[in-house]
Amino acid sequence: MRTLSYVSALREAHAQLLSQDSRVFIIGQGLWSPWYAGGSMQGLEKQFGRDRVIDSPVSENATTGLAVGAALAGMRPIVFHPRMDFMLLAVDPIVNQAANWSYMFAGKVKVPLVIRAVINRGGEQGAQHAQALQAMFMHIPGLKVVMPATAYDAKGLLIAAVNDGNPVLYIDDRWLYAESGHVPEEMYSAPIGTAAVQRRGRDVTIVATSIMVKESVLAAEMLSREGIDCEVIDLRSIKPWDRDTILQSVAKTRRLVIADAAWHTCGVAAEIAATIGAEAFGHLRHAILRITLPDAPAPSSAALEAFYFIGAADVVSGVRQMFCGSSKKGPA
C-alpha cells in the first residue's frame, strides 16, 4: 500500500487528468508559483506546458467565466482559486452561469467544470484570508460541492469531479495538506454523493466535513477513554449529501453531532440537522448538536484565533454535554 500526502495526492490527480484527457486544462492564479498552491500544482506547467496550465491575470470573474465557456465548448477545465475568499469575485459565472445552463437550455448544453477553491486560514491572516463558504454554494441548485478530508479522496474526488459532466465546486483545506494516507497509483474516482464511515461506534454519530473529520476522529479517541463510543462519518460530498448513511447511523446511535468548521447560521450543519431532525425524529434521544464557527468574521490575533477556530476539543466538550445528565457517563 502506497502512502502519499494529501497535497501530493492532489498534484498527482491533476497530473494524471492532464496526461489522460486532452480536454483538461487548468486556469487560475498562482499556478506557476512554487508556493501559491501549496505544492498541489507544483511543476505542472513544466510537464504539460503553459498553454494548458495557465497562471492567469488577477481576474477571478473573467477566468471563471472563461472556464465556463470552454466547458460549454467541450473542454474539461479546472479553474483554480487559491483563496476561496477571492472566489467571491466570480459568483456570477459560478452561480448565474455554470449552475444554470443545463437547466435553462433543457440539457442541450452542459458545463463539465471543476472550480477548485482552497480554504487557507489561520496564522493571523484575518477575515479575508479565512472563509469556508461551502454552505453558500450548497444552496445553489445545479452545483455539486465536495470537500475531501483524506489523501485518498483528495485524488479520487478531483478525478470524479472532472469526469462528472456537471459543475463541481471542489474545496480543499490547506490545514489538511500534510495529512497522509493510502493513495493508489492508478487513476480512480471517489463517488460524489457518498459519505464514508471513518470510525464505527455505538453511542453517538459525528458527521464531519473536511478538516473536522480528522478532528472528530481525534475527539472520538479521547471520548472512547471516557466510555463514549463515537461513530465518525466523513461527509465527503456536501451536495448531494448522503442522508442514507447518516440516517442508518443515527437509527443505531440515536444521537447526532455535526462538525463543520464554517459559520453557524444556515450552514451545512443546519441543513443536515433540519433534514435528520425531520426524518429521524423518533430515533433521536437528544437534540442535534452543531459544532461550528461563531457568526463572526475571522480575527487576526492568535489570541482570538484560538477561541474562534474549532477542533477536537470542541467536539469532545460538545459530546460530553450530550451525555451529562444521563445516569451513566456512558450511554444508557
Next chain:
Amino acid sequence: MPHSDLPISLLRRMYRTMVLIRRFEEAVADRVTAGEIKTPCHLYIGQEAVATGVCSVLDREDYVWGGHRSHGHYIAKGGDIRALMAEIFCRATGCSEGRGGSMHICAPEVGILGTVPLVAATIPLAAGAALASKLRNDRRVSVSFFGDGATEEGHFHETLNIAGLYRLPVLFVCENNFYSSHLHLSERRVCDNIDSAGQLHGVASVRVDGNDVLAVRDAATRAVDRARNGMGPTLIECRTFRWRGHVGPSWDMDVGIKRKDDLKQWIERDPIRLLREVLLAQGESPEEVDAVETECGDLIEDAVGFAKNSPEPDPRQLLQHVFKYS
C-alpha cells in the same frame, strides 16, 4: 449611388435575413400586444444589420453568444425559427423546451450555446469558447454580442485584457444603441468612447455604422480573418438604435424628448431600406427585392402556428436537467 462589390446573391441573402428578423420581431410584438406572449421580449427591430453583417461571415461551427436581445442573433446564425417562436411562447417544443423564454435561447447545432440576460455574462464565456478553440487548434471563432451597457461591467474589461493577452480568436461586438434601458450613454459615461477600450487592453478596435450591413460585414470580415490567423481579438463598436422600448412592443415606453428626436433620425436610416437601395442600384427590380417579404411572412406564420399548437411543458419534468445526467 450606393454600391457594393459583393456578389448579388450574398446581398440578397443578407437582405432576406434582415427582413426575416424584422418581420419575426413584428410578429412577436403583435402577439405580446394580443396577450398571447407573456415572457419579457426585448425586440431587435432597428439593429438587424449588426447580427446579419457579422453572422454573414461566420461558419456554422463558429460560436455566437448573446444577451437579452438576441432573437436577431439566433436568426442570423441560422437557428430554427419554429423552435425560437415556440420558446417565446414558452412551449415544450421551444429551443429551451419552455425553460428559457425569450431571454434564454440556444441553438447548439449552429454554434449558439446560449444567450442570457445577465448583462455582460456571456462576454467571458465567449472568450472561453475561443480559448477552447485555440487549445484544440480548430480554427473556430467565437462572437460575443452585447450592448453598450455591458461595457460598464467588470466582465468586459477583465475579458478584453485576457483575450488580448492570449490572442484569443474572439470578436467582441458591441451594439451601441445609446440607451441602457432608459438611460442615455451620456448619463452613464463621461465620454462616448466605447471603441477606445480595445486599445487600452491590446485589442484591435473599430467603430462602424451599425445600420450599414456592408460596413458591419466588412469590419467582421477583417476581424474573423485576424482571429482565424492567430492575430487575436477585435472589438467592433456598431452604432445603431433600437426602435422599440427596452422591453416589449411599445414605441414610446422609455422615450424622453431626446430619444424621440433620435428615433426619428434613426428610422430615416432604416438598415433594411439602406440595403434595399443598394440592391436596386445593382439592377434588382423592386419586385425581385420584395419577393422575400412573402417568403418570410409565410415562414413566420408557420412558426406562430407551430408555437400556438405546441403543448405546454409537462410539470412532471420540472426537475429534469438540474444536472446533466439526472
